[in-house]
Amino acid sequence: MSAMAGLHSVGREPYLAGRVLNALIREDFAGMASRLERGRDGVAFALASGRRVRLAPGGLFQDFSVSPEVTLTLAEVLETLEAVATPADASGVAAFATECHETLAALELYDRHGAQALERARGPIRYEALAAAVDHPVYPTARCRLGVPAEGLLAYAPEFAPAFDLRWAAVPRERVTLAPEAEDFAGPFPGLAEVGLPGRLADTHRLFPVHPLALPMVTGIPGVIVAGLPYLRVRPTLSMRTVVAGERLHLKLPIPTSTLGLRNRRSIKPATLRDGALAERLLRDVLSEEPDLPVVLADEQIHGHAEHEYLGWMIRRLPPGEIVPVAALAAPGVLPELAARFYRGAVRSLIRDYLTILFAWNVRLFVRYGIALEAHQQNLSLVFADGTMRLMVKDNDGLLAAPDRLGAAGLAVPGFADERMLTDDPHSLADVFVTITLHLAAAAIAFAAVEDAAGLIRDTLDGALAEFGEHPMARLLRARTLDAARLVGKSMVTAATLVDKERSGARDVNKFYGTSGPNYLRFPR
Structure with a gap:
């Protein structure tokens, strides 16, 4: 499809x-912002094709x-990306193009099947x-x-609500290495016979759950015996690699894919399980x-691994009450529904x-304890129980x-x-607070929900x-938020896909900054 033909694209x-x-x-x-052109008609962006795209x-x-009225094609944008990128970033650019095309396919798939999925x-x-x-x-993407x-998306992705x-x-x-809390945990796990394996393996082996997508990865591991029979019907949560495995039980498993960038692999590094458990204990302290904070932590102490990124698991035990992921508040109809049930429609x-x-929770963590959580809208939930609302926090292995x-x-x-x-750098803590707590957990939800969110x-x-x-x-946090002229942002696409770590210098692709935007709290638009 030519660029001009793409101007009439729909969907x-x-x-x-x-x-x-x-x-x-x-x-x-790669200096993309330098392609902005200012004139009497406003601001435009110059694509590689020569077309000027109006910006608002x-x-x-x-x-x-x-600008909302502009119609673009992926081909136009990716052509421009290729034109500005250096040869050293060619593989990253190609990987990002793949992300874009797979994203488009996923969006179109949801348009065809999403409504039926929600009915189920x-x-x-x-x-x-x-x-x-x-x-x-x-x-x-x-x-x-x-x-x-x-x-695979229809069978395993949460937006399609499969089982x-x-x-x-x-x-x-x-x-096998098990957390102490996991030694005697049976939970929903089967016996050997239930998955078609001989009982004599009980003395020498231990059963590990395997996501069907990861089965090809596990099958090739020497000494590991893949069971012939499936066991335990599950459903994926918002995090695709975490499934509902029982009453108030989630089970986190590695899967061979990446989300939020090529370098954000959804396998599980064994050390992160222990780090997450240690972080949870710190937060419990x-x-x-x-005691006045209405905050509750998911229990993530039960886990095991076998020193392999596709042989690991973690059990998450949930508190009593009705649990709603904060990310769901941005979905159509959810906030009015919850308000009608719990807030008399308000x-x-x-x-x-x-x-x-x-903010009470995260500001106290920051000021009194020097902790900043990577608890964005997908790692937070609202818990409604006994006429109260509490905040639930999970997946703490990214805290600072x-x-x-x-x-x-x-x-x-x-x-x-x-x-x-x-880290002992308070500005590093502030970077996490601004980009996670303020941008994703607060602003992304509030601006879509209410008037005068700022x-x-x-x-x-x-x-x-x-x-x-x-x-x-x-004072530092106030200076970096309420009083700041601009707010720090993360260069997520750059660090996670476009530029390798050696060139970007990113120690952690999820904590790579270098961009900023207007302070929407001081100058709301």
Whole structure:
């Protein structure tokens, strides 16, 4: 299809192409922002073809974004990306093009099957499916699961609300490491006979759950015996590699794909299971000192691995109550529905209470303990029980903590295997607070939900900071948020796909900054 023919495209492609171009301009990949042209008619972006694309001021996280009336094709955007990229980034550019095309296919697949999928979804899984169908606020190709074909998405992706049976493998016991809490845990796991394996293996092997997508990876591991019979019907949660495995039980399993970029693999590094458990214990220590906070942690202490990225698992035990992922609040109809059931129809009151809890928790963590959580809208949930709403936090292996602040608060510094989880740089902590807590957990939800979201966020964040007066950490956080002219952003596409770590210098592709946008709290548009 030619670029001009693509101007008449309908459907998902112009939407996706616009999101991709917005991300590239925001991150200023290879100097993309230098292609902006200002004239009497406003601001335009010069594509490689010579076409000028009209830009509009704003967009929540950037200065200019593709104007709503503009129709783009992926071919036009990717042609421009190739034109500006250096030869050293050619493989990253090609990988990102694949992400774009797989994302478009996934979006079109959902258009064909999503409505029927939601008709099948009942109970808590419905909110997981709805949340999975909400596009990421910043990463344009988040609906891509690299290498998973259409039939795999229909069978295993949460937005399609499928159910499927797990596979199992017997792993030699000498390779297995279990958390102490997992030693006597049987949970939903089968016996050897139930998966077609001889009982004599009980003395030498231990059963591991295997996601069907990972079966080809596990089958080739020497000494591992793949069971012939499936066992345990499960359904995927918002996180595709985590499935509902029983009453208030989630099971996290590795799968051979990447999301949010080529380098964000969905396998499980063995050390992250222990690090996540240590981080959870640290947060439990904090909560014991802060009993007034309506925050609850998912229990993620039960896990096991066999020193292989596709032989690992983690059980998540959930608290009582009705649990709704925060990401689902951005799905059509969810907020009015929850407000009608729990807030007498007052959507703004629900959002205000959510923001109040969110900032009270995260500001105290930051100021008093030197902790910043990578708890974005997909790692947070609302828990409704006994007439109250609490905030549930899960998946803590990405947090950042300052040893000096922990020590000053009387808390032991966890022995994380991943040294990147510790820093004494308060600005690094602030970067996480702004890009995760403020941008994704607060702004992306509130701006889509209520009028004057900026004012509501300002008031609740100011209230949380006011508790600490002129405390140096509170002053720093106020300077980086409420008083800042611009807010830091992450260069997610650049670090996760387009540029390899050696060239980008990113120690962690999920904590790579270098971009900024207008402070929507001071200058809302």
